[in-house]
Amino acid sequence: MDEFQTLVDADERIEPRDAMPEAYRRTLIRQIAQHAHSEIIGMQPEGNWISRAPSLRRKAILMAKVQDEAGHGLYLYGAAETLGVDRAELLDLLHEGKQRYSSIFNYPTLTWADMGAIGWLVDGAAIVNQVPICRCSYGPYARAMVRICKEESFHQRQGFEILHTLSRGTAAQHAMAQDAVDRWWWPSLMMFGPPDDQSPNSAQSMAWRIKRFSNDDLRQKFVDMTVPQAEVLGLTLPDPQIRWNAERGHHDFGDIDWSEFFAVLNGNGPCNAVRLERRRRAHEEGAWVREAATAYADKHRRVSSTAGAA
Ligand code: 3HC
Numbered sequence: 043m044d045e046f047q048t049l050v051d052a053d054e055r056i057e058p059r060d061a062m063p064e065a066y067r068r069t070l071i072r073q074i075a076q077h078a079h080s081e082i083i084g085m086q087p088e089g090n091w092i093s094r095a096p097s098l099r100r101k102a103i104l105m106a107k108v109q110d111e112a113g114h115g116l117y118l119y120g121a122a123e124t125l126g127v128d129r130a131e132l133l134d135l136l137h138e139g140k141q142r143y144s145s146i147f148n149y150p151t152l153t154w155a156d157m158g159a160i161g162w163l164v165d166g167a168a169i170v171n172q173v174p175i176c177r178c179s180y181g182p183y184a185r186a187m188v189r190i191c192k193e194e195s196f197h198q199r200q201g202f203e204i205l206h207t208l209s210r211g212t213a214a215q216h217a218m219a220q221d222a223v224d225r226w227w228w229p230s231l232m233m234f235g236p237p238d239d240q241s242p243n244s245a246q247s248m249a250w251r252i253k254r255f256s257n258d259d260l261r262q263k264f265v266d267m268t269v270p271q272a273e274v275l276g277l278t279l280p281d282p283q284i285r286w287n288a289e290r291g292h293h294d295f296g297d298i299d300w301s302e303f304f305a306v307l308n309g310n311g312p313c314n315a316v317r318l319e320r321r322r323r324a325h326e327e328g329a330w331v332r333e334a335a336t337a338y339a340d341k342h343r344r345v346s347s348t349a350g351a352a
Pocket residue numbers: 072073076077078080081084111142143144145146164165168171172232233234235236240241242243244247253257307
């Protein structure tokens with residue numbers, strides 16, 4: 043498969059019908075499926091606040107955002123299907139706990155300010171991680187990411203705006219915003235994955251140009267981007283070791299508690315059980331919608347083939 047690597051090295055796009063190493067195909071299915079699952083599981087923590095949004099405007103924005111996440115899941119399952127898997131199969135693997143979704147969605151949303159912190163930090167981290175995927179070597183994944191990233195930047199801004207308003211509100215509102223940032227900061231840094239020296243997939247994924255930057259490089263980029271934004275918000279990042287390092291041209295920051303990350307990955311985060319249980323239930327309760335949509339599509343196909351024959 044030297045020919046394949048030559049194409050990748052020349053920054054050519056690999057398309058579904060092109061020859062590809064089986065391990066490349068499997069890596070993409072793993073990553074795209076995990077990404078798609080993250081989008082749809084990610085609807086839960088925010089869906090939790092739709093009925094309690096503080097105004098009609100906030101409610102409408104939050105509903106649109108949660109719907110966007112469902113749409114991102116659809117683009118991504120669609121991209122995975124171009125690799126010869128079925129989305130129903132991928133959903134079964136998620137429900138059986140055999141495929142992962144992002145660690146970040148195993149934390150609870152305790153106050154309205156969490157909607158701000160998720161938008162600002164979680165969607166902010168997602169953008170830093172996902173913009174390079176717009177240049178991923180696999181065409182369908184890269185193209186799906188272009189649209190997703192545009193929507194994510196709206197999500198990030200609405201989160202920033204929620205926190206900006208709360209931070210300049212009453213003392214209680216400011217404290218609520220600070221508390222949300224305190225709780226979401228470290229888990230957001232963990233979203234980028236384990237440190238480079240403990241990331242088994244990075245080297246190969248970078249050689250295949252599925253990943254363009256390492257987990258640690260993207261994490262650093264996120265910290266550098268976020269520190270000045272926190273100042274504008276008038277909020278503090280919960281890490282006394284954050285400081286500008288002129289020599290490195292980056293911000294230094296404190297040690298991440300990787301034991302927490304691995305506990306969440308192993309199913310022991312605060313909300314793992316509830317997230318999966320709700321997802322399985324939604325899938326079961328939605329069976330009639332899938333059946334109706336399939337029946338409608340079959341009918342439509344029959345009608346158009348009869349019309350074509352006439
Ligand atoms: N949460 C859960 N699992 C994670 C993880 C995280 N934050 N970070 C890494 N892992 C898992 C990996 O999947 C891998 O497990 P596996 O081999 O059993 O599949 C293991 O930890 C080792 O990590 P690696 O660094 O070797 O794995 P990768 O090379 O796949 O890198 C990644 C991990 C950086 C997350 C990469 O997969 C990636 O960039 N994925 C695409 C982006 C994505 O999935 N984002 C989800 C974020 S949320 C989101 O987008 C929704 C938005 O609305 C906020």
